Amino acid sequence: MDLSNTHMLDDAVVTTKIDAVVNWGREASLWPFVFGTACCAIEFMATAASRYDISRFGAEVLRFSPRHADLLVVAGTVSYKQAPILKQIYDQMPEPKWVIAVGACASTGGFYDNYTTLQGIDEIVPVDVYVAGCPPRPEAILDAVLDIQRQLKREESFEVRNTEFKGKLDDV
Amino acid sequence: MMSNFIMIDALEIFQTIKDAKEKDGFTFLLDITCIDNLHKKYPASTRFELVYILRHSEFKETKIFKVAVVDEEVGVESISSLFDSADWAEREVYDQYGINFENHKMLKRLLNHMEFEGHPLRKDYEITKGQYCTTSQDMMDEMKPLLKDRELDMQKDDLMIVNLGPSHPASHGTIRTLAALDGEKIVAAASEVGYLHRGFEKSCENHNYNQIIPYTDRLNYCSALMNNIAFAKTVEEMMDITLPDRGIFIRVILAELSRVIDHLVCLAAGLLDMGGQTNYWYLFNPRNDAYDFLSKLTGARLTNSYMRIGGMTHDLYDGWQSDLEDVLTKIDFGITESLKMITHNRIYNDRIQDISPVSSKQAISYGFTGPNLRASGVAYDLRFAKPHYYYDTFDFDMVVGSVGDTYDRMMVRFEEMNESMKIIKQAVKRMPSGDINVNDRRITMPKKSCVYGGIEDMMNQFMLVTDGVKVPEGEHYGAFEAANGELGFYIVSDGSGTPYKVKVRPPSFYHMSAYPKIIENYQVADAIMTLGSLNIIAGEMDR
Numbered sequence: 001m002d003l004s005n006t007h008m009l010d011d012a013v014v015t016t017k018i019d020a021v022v023n024w025g026r027e028a029s030l031w032p033f034v035f036g037t038a039c040c041a042i043e044f045m046a047t048a049a050s051r052y053d054i055s056r057f058g059a060e061v062l063r064f065s066p067r068h069a070d071l072l073v074v075a076g077t078v079s080y081k082q083a084p085i086l087k088q089i090y091d092q093m094p095e096p097k098w099v100i101a102v103g104a105c106a107s108t109g110g111f112y113d114n115y116t117t118l119q120g121i122d123e124i125v126p127v128d129v130y131v132a133g134c135p136p137r138p139e140a141i142l143d144a145v146l147d148i149q150r151q152l153k154r155e156e157s158f159e160v161r162n163t164e165f166k167g168k169l170d171d172v
Numbered sequence: 173m174m175s176n177f178i179m180i181d182a183l184e185i186f187q188t189i190k191d192a193k194e195k196d197g198f199t200f201l202l203d204i205t206c207i208d209n210l211h212k213k214y215p216a217s218t219r220f221e222l223v224y225i226l227r228h229s230e231f232k233e234t235k236i237f238k239v240a241v242v243d244e245e246v247g248v249e250s251i252s253s254l255f256d257s258a259d260w261a262e263r264e265v266y267d268q269y270g271i272n273f274e275n276h277k278m279l280k281r282l283l284n285h286m287e288f289e290g291h292p293l294r295k296d297y298e299i300t301k302g303q304y305c306t307t308s309q310d311m312m313d314e315m316k317p318l319l320k321d322r323e324l325d326m327q328k329d330d331l332m333i334v335n336l337g338p339s340h341p342a343s344h345g346t347i348r349t350l351a352a353l354d355g356e357k358i359v360a361a362a363s364e365v366g367y368l369h370r371g372f373e374k375s376c377e378n379h380n381y382n383q384i385i386p387y388t389d390r391l392n393y394c395s396a397l398m399n400n401i402a403f404a405k406t407v408e409e410m411m412d413i414t415l416p417d418r419g420i421f422i423r424v425i426l427a428e429l430s431r432v433i434d435h436l437v438c439l440a441a442g443l444l445d446m447g448g449q450t451n452y453w454y455l456f457n458p459r460n461d462a463y464d465f466l467s468k469l470t471g472a473r474l475t476n477s478y479m480r481i482g483g484m485t486h487d488l489y490d491g492w493q494s495d496l497e498d499v500l501t502k503i504d505f506g507i508t509e510s511l512k513m514i515t516h517n518r519i520y521n522d523r524i525q526d527i528s529p530v531s532s533k534q535a536i537s538y539g540f541t542g543p544n545l546r547a548s549g550v551a552y553d554l555r556f557a558k559p560h561y562y563y564d565t566f567d568f569d570m571v572v573g574s575v576g577d578t579y580d581r582m583m584v585r586f587e588e589m590n591e592s593m594k595i596i597k598q599a600v601k602r603m604p605s606g607d608i609n610v611n612d613r614r615i616t617m618p619k620k621s622c623v624y625g626g627i628e629d630m631m632n633q634f635m636l637v638t639d640g641v642k643v644p645e646g647e648h649y650g651a652f653e654a655a656n657g658e659l660g661f662y663i664v665s666d667g668s669g670t671p672y673k674v675k676v677r678p679p680s681f682y683h684m685s686a687y688p689k690i691i692e693n694y695q696v697a698d699a700i701m702t703l704g705s706l707n708i709i710a711g712e713m714d715r
Contacts, residue, residue, distance in 0.1 A: 035339060037346050037368055038711050039393035039474055042437070046463075049456050064341040080305045081285035082346060082367050085338055111386070114299050114371035115292045116284065135474055168304060 022157035026070075026096070027149045028058035033069035035089060038076030040103040040135040052138040059145050066092040071148065072125070073141075077105035078118045087169050090125040095160050098152065100144045101127045104134040124169055126162040173412055174646035177223070177236040185222075185239050186249040192226060193254055198235055200227040200536055201255040202649075204262060205675040206241075206269040207664055210295040212672070220244050220271060223662065224251075225649055225677070229536075231557040236649060247272025250279075257539030260685040268293040268373075278314060283366035283714060285309075292374060299374050308338075311350045314362040319352060322360060329354060334696075338367050342445045342700045345710030349688060349699070356695045361688035365681075365714055372715040376674035380640025381407055381481050384674070389475040391676065392712040394437045395430035395655045397466075399712075400479035405560070406650025406661040407481050410643050413615065419483050419608040420561050425496070425599045426478070427561075427652075428592040432503060433462050434655030434707075435543075435585040442582060442704030443514070446523060451510045458499070458506040465492075465499050481641045482616045483609025493600060500593055507589055524578040528690045528702040535576060538689075539682035542657025544706055547584045548576030554653035568594045578698070581705035615641050640669025649677075656680055656707055680706075680713035 034044055048054050048062065063069040066089045078086055101121050104110030107130040109119035121127060128151060129144045155161070180188045192198040202225040209219050220241040227234050239248060250273040252258040262273045263282040270291035273279055281288060285305040290297055315333065324331060332353045337343040346367035352360040372391065376384050388403045389396040401423050408414070440455035463473040469489060470476040478484050514520040530540065535548040545552055553570050555563040571587040573580030609616040617636055618629040645667040651660035657679030664673040683706045691699040
């Protein structure tokens with residue numbers, strides 16, 4: 001089909017659902033904010049670098065302000081000292097937003113079952129995808145991005161998610 | 173072989189250490205830590221003992237002072253006026269053990285958050301007792317005295333206070349620096365660390381020696397194998413064992429490869445901060461090739477856990493030489509291409525030459541080690557000063573800078589990669605055959621086939637797994653020239669399979685303590701480059 005002919009679709013009408021169109025757009029242009037704290041952040045660097053190349057999945061526009069991002073990638077151990085910062089970053093992100101917990105520490109605290117490590121970031125912010133590994137291979141992080149894309153396709157595009165979530169720091 | 177120490181009286185601490193520094197030439201304070209004797213089988217005279225580790229200005233001799241602390245509330249006199257490195261070291265001891273240091277300017281928590289109650293490394297503090305933190309501190313209690321010292325006023329001098337970090341793309345981890353700015357110039361700064369404090373030392377007290385290996389991986393996660401080796405070597409020194417030659421050569425090759433990888437990541441990220449994205453690809457991609465080699469050998473890319481006390485998990489695979497040679501060729505290509513772009517590049521040179529220079533005297537006082545110290549013109553490298561693992565038989569040079577500015581710190585790393593590759597090539601040629609592990613069933617595991625085939629080996633395996641390797645009673649400070657500097661472990665053993673106490677001497681911790689001072693009078697953009705050139709690895713710094 002020759003699309004150079006701009007008049008070809010002049011009278012055409014395409015019917016679809018608004019959710020399908022919006023989600024189709026969102027799916028291929030996730031803007032991640034990387035909250036990289038430890039070893040997993042080094043593997044995220046590898047994921048973003050040319051060999052694994054996260055841009056193949058439309059998620060290469062790494063934002064360094066949470067206000068520009070819609071995908072929070074928590075890569076690394078989060079300590080109790082860091083928890084309020086993580087919450088502040090999450091709160092600053094506009095809706096809709098998704099969260100990936102990369103690695104054992106972010107998911108559950110990992111083998112740091114001790115006085116200083118938060119036992120999973122889901123105590124503070126809602127998590128959509130957990131990635132196993134210590135640290136996970138870059139392929140696993142890419143798989144998590146694909147997982148988010150699959151999830152968001154099924155969602156209602158104008159609904160505010162996770163309204164019922166209550167984290168440990170939400171009352172204070 | 174255990175380290176010897178000198179007991180001194182708590183009241184004489186300041187004078188004794190001053191004499192050691194000024195009269196005997198022990199100008200380098202390596203570390204300060206504390207031992208809680210609460211659970212010792214044979215109790216010492218007091219519950220807390222402080223440990224001061226000093227090194228001679230010629231770097232050959234190490235002296236360890238021990239002080240019995242009669243009353244932790246009263247504490248001992250601070251030595252922060254003698255050594256700049258003592259400032260944070262004492263704060264850490266106060267934070268973790270609750271020992272007071274008289275005359276310390278700013279004795280407050282360092283690693284744990286400000287709402288934390290109790291002192292976690294005391295033996296009666298439960299390991300899993302976490303405490304939620306609700307807010308961050310504003311750090312003005314540190315900033316105000318700094319401004320007062322410099323006779324500055326926020327309003328009158330029209331200063332602006334900004335936070336660099338804790339979540340900042342160029343902070344290479346979560347590190348916070350509060351800076352007072354006059355225009356673009358930093359006039360005063362204070363850093364806050366501890367965001368990645370993961371309780372390494374407390375975890376060590378609850379695991380046996382071989383179980384600690386995976387924890388050491390995550391100290392400096394850019395060169396995990398090197399931490400494995402440093403820890404295993406320290407424990408082996410305590411047990412008076414040496415590896416067979418093949419084991420040693422494997423360790424040398426992997427340690428040097430880790431050093432190269434660490435420097436690659438540091439330089440790649442540093443140049444990326446400066447806008448040199450092409451350099452990033454050239455330096456970062458060969459690192460991926462090195463990881464392919466490591467994952468083929470150890471099963472993991474980043475956190476290898478390949479070493480064990482008394483050796484390593486398994487031998488090299490068939491055909492490792494060609495894989496390694498391939499990796500070295502690619503790394504060499506990356507370095508060459510990257511250097512082509514920056515050596516005569518005016519932007520690169522103008523931006524980092526004469527930025528945040530650290531004189532050799534300052535560097536020693538701050539407790540700098542490794543490439544950062546050598547950049548300041550101090551020819552000190554443990555591989556030369558205290559040759560181990562046949563380092564004295566390899567043909568390689570020590571790379572030393574001149575003024576210790578950001579340029580020197582980066583270029584020293586570039587050159588060190590070439591020296592490390594020289595060592596690897598020689599070690600590959602000289603690789604002997606034979607055993608890789610110490611042949612002692614109290615230390616290393618029997619073969620799996622024997623475990624399934626014979627009762628003696630099965631019992632052997634069982635005991636090694638449940639009890640761990642038994643280390644004779646005593647205390648020892650062991651150090652290794654890691655990628656970032658002197659990585660030391662101070663281990664106290666009570667004769668069981670679990671260490672009584674492990675203290676890491678992290679190079680990055682001391683580099684970071686100097687950071688707010690050396691960025692003063694430079695611009696914000698320079699501070700970012702300085703941080704990159706110091707190569708602060710948060711996992712190692714905060715432990």
